[in-house]
Amino acid sequence: MRVFSKLKLLLLVIVTFAFVLLLSPAALAQCSMCRSALAGSNNAFFIRNFNIGVLVLLIPPVTIFCSIFVALRRYKANDDEDQGDQTS
16 A cells, blocks of 8 residues: 555656646746847757756756655654654
8 A cells, every 4th residue: 555655656746747847838948148148049959958958957956855855754754663663
């Protein structure tokens, strides 16, 4: 039962991420200075690569942020198990 809930949560996260990524063109946005500099460029290949670069630079902070939450959740689950053992 616990595995099913984890799979359900993982599926929810994947669907939410896909929904945000596909339906939000602003997800590929840059700061206003970068956008204005790229607006004058007619090189679509450069603009596409710049947008991909912005997304690549987003990966490390998101990974660190998620890792902190996973560590805190595991710590809390471990702490809850320890408290359950003490009451028995």
